Amino acid sequence: MRRVLILALLASTAAAPPNEPVEQPHADTHAAPAAPAEPAAEALPAGPPALPPFAATLAQMPTITSSRDWPELSDEEAWAGLINATPDTRQLARWRYAGSLIRRGMGAEALGVLETMVADDEDLALVAPFQLATGAALTMVGHDRAAVEALSLPELEGNAEACAWRLRALAALGDEISAARQVNCAVPAINGRDPQARKPFTLAAARGAIAAGQTTPVFAWLKLFGEQDPAANLLRGRALLASGDPAAGLFRLSRAELSGSPQIKAEAELARIQGDVKLHRIAPAEAIKRLEALRYGWRGGPVEKGALQLEYALATELKDRRTALRSAATLFRYFQPGTESAAMLMQIRTWLAEMLAPDSGTPLPEAAGLYWDYKELAPAGAEGDALAMRLADRLEAAGLYPRAAELLQYQVTQRRQDVAQGPLSVRVATLFILSGNPVRALDTLHATEQASYSDLMRFDRKRVEAVALYKLGREAAAMAALDGIPGAAGVRSEMHWRTHDWGSFVTENEASLPAANALNAPNQAIVMRHAVALAMLGREDKLQALRARYGGAFKLLPSAQAFDLLTQPARTIDPARISGAMAAIPAASPTGAIGDLLDAPTG
Structure with missing residues (x-):
């Protein structure tokens, strides 16, 4: 109910004046009946008046550099200000209300007020105090990445209050090194808060300092917390491990695990594994098993990211490429690896290229699985095309056409509007035809x-x-697609041959007849097929002309007897011998690879 009242008070509304009544004339009993009046158009309700710009006014107001600079209002004062606001003062009343909510730690409510403000004045997003308020509210509701973005204006770079909120958001994201860089700037704003409000900022500062290896001030900062506080004990344990006191560090981690939340327990377990590895208390292989068990029970956030980073480092040390690939792939898919991402990606691509090379010894099914599992990490551009092509060649040679097509299909989609899509799309469409799926072939070409x-x-x-x-x-449609294509006559004649359309075949094949001194196997097939079609059509004159043109050349070839039978006068033809002669036509298709595609099964 309270939230509804707040939203109602925030809305830019203004009551429209009631319509003035129109005085009606006295009725005249002797007058003629009046014509029916046209129905009056119903007046649309007036919208709320536009509010005057507030961005410049806010930018000129005193800068907020500490928690004491946020307005301090009670609910009654805030509501009174909203109720009594005019259009000229409504944005200021909203701003004061939002600031008081931030001061009281009510991030969700403050965010709602700020969103209402910027909806009426988009220029507010350019104003540093407004972005500071937005970043603070976003941090309080756990939208840390958006908070860091809101707090990234150059004007906020050295602002102590902005540094404090940025420190807290970065620590929550797990970017503790970046958080450490904010500590010096944030100290005045943190120290200016009362002890209770200071706690989340102090914990964030301690995280940053530990990550940066500056553990000395951490113990002093954490005196703000009791000895039983699990979050503080977690950081005390991490700091003790980092400073070279493993026994005390592990003891503090045990206390954190005993009374902490599930997240604190998971983080304490990760810190324990990190400490054991650093102190060489466990072997890398055992550490990887413990990390996998931890990730099985805890997903997401800095804990899983830290576990994956350590797992990748340990697997690399053991030269366990498969585990390293799995860890790195999860990092890139669900997290932002950080400054080490470039070196990690280069190492992964080197491994993939070596493991997928034809001479690597990796069995073909396993190689295809590796590529498919980690395809988004494969090299880009020409290098990635070459890697995919080599694997596709192996799959095609093994008759695994669907796998080869799917593999290259992914490569095609990554090319987007690159001209390299052309040859890749032809290869993919060809593989889909060979796998019996011409529909997917057409889809690939059209896309x-x-x-x-x-x-x-x-x-x-x-x-x-x-x-x-x-x-x-x-x-x-196939014939229409070949219009204007060089060499299309051979493809058309191949199709007509298969459908026994002898008249169309002769028309198309005529242009493909070779010279008599160029009778290789495909050219022999062209001539002998022509003879069959002419015989089927009863074109004795052309059949004898064909015999005269090529008879001498065929005498020196193994197919001489077949050619002689196929071109004999129709009255002397023995059907049984003709069947044998047709079987002797060279199997080499005159259209080469196109003939292989036409031979592929469908369905």
Whole structure:
């Protein structure tokens, strides 16, 4: 109920004056009946008046540099200010109310007021005090990353109050090194708070100092907390371990685990493992097992991130690439690794390239699984294409066309509008056809269409598109796709041969007939197929012309007898011998790879 009242008071509303009654004339009993009046248009209610800009006014107000600078208002004073505010003073009343909420630690309520303010004046987002208030409210509600962004204005860089909130947000994010850099700036604002309000900032400062290896002041800071406080005992334990007192450090961690929240217990366990590793109390392999057990029971936040970072370091030390890859992949997927990310990514890519190399000894199924599990960590650009292509070649050679297609499909999508999509898309579409899925082939080609391809690339894509359409039974569409494509006559004739469309075959194949002195295996197939089609059509004249043109050249070839039978006059043909002659036609398709695609099963 209270929140509803607050929102109602915050709203920019103004009561519209009631409509004045219109005096009606006295009725005239002798007058003619009046014509029915047109229905009056209903007046729309007036919207709230626009508020005057407040951003410049706020920017000119005294700077907030400590917790004492936030307004101090009771609920009654805040509500009275909102109720009595005019449009000219409403934003100031809101600002004072938001500041009083921040002072009292009511972050969610303050954030609601600030959002209402900026909705009426977008320029407030450019004003340092407003961003300071927003960052403080966001930190209190746990939106730490957004808080750090809000507090990143250059004007807030040396502001003690901003440094204090930035310190707290960074520590909550697990970026303790960055938090440590804020401590000196934040000290005046932290010390200016009463002891109870100082606690979360002091804990954040202690985290930063421990991470930076400056443990001396930590013990003094933590005197603010009782000896039974689990959060303080956790940090005391970490500081003692870092300063070289493992027995006392582990004892403090045990006390934190005994009475702390689940998060404190998880963090204490991580600190214990880190201490044991640093002191060489456990072997790296045992530490990895304990880290995996910890991550099994605790997901997310700085605890899991720290566990993954230590796990990666230990696996690297053991040269356990698979564990290191798994840890690094989780870090990159769900966290921001930090300053070490560039070196980590370079190491991962080197390992992947070595493990996926054809001579690595990694079994093909295992290599494909490795690539698929960590594909987003693989090299980008031409290096990544080469890595994926080598693995796809191995999968294709093993007849694993669907796996090869899916592998390269991911590579295509990463290319977005890069011209390298062209050759990759042709390869992927080809693999989908070979795997019996021409629909996916067409989808790939259509999804990667762009105007920047060269003519040669467009021709390659159209040939594969025509094959996919033909495999789907859309012969007319396939023929249309080949319009204007160089060398399309050979592809068309291949399709007509398979459908026994002898007339169309002869028309297309005529242009492909080779010279008599160039009868390699594919060219022999072209000539002998032409002979079959002519015989089927009963074109005796052209059949004999073909015999005269190529007879001498065929005499020197193993297929001479078959050619002789196929080109004999129709009345002398023995059907049984003709069947044998057709079987002797060279298997090499005149269209090369296109013929292999046309031979692929569908479905």
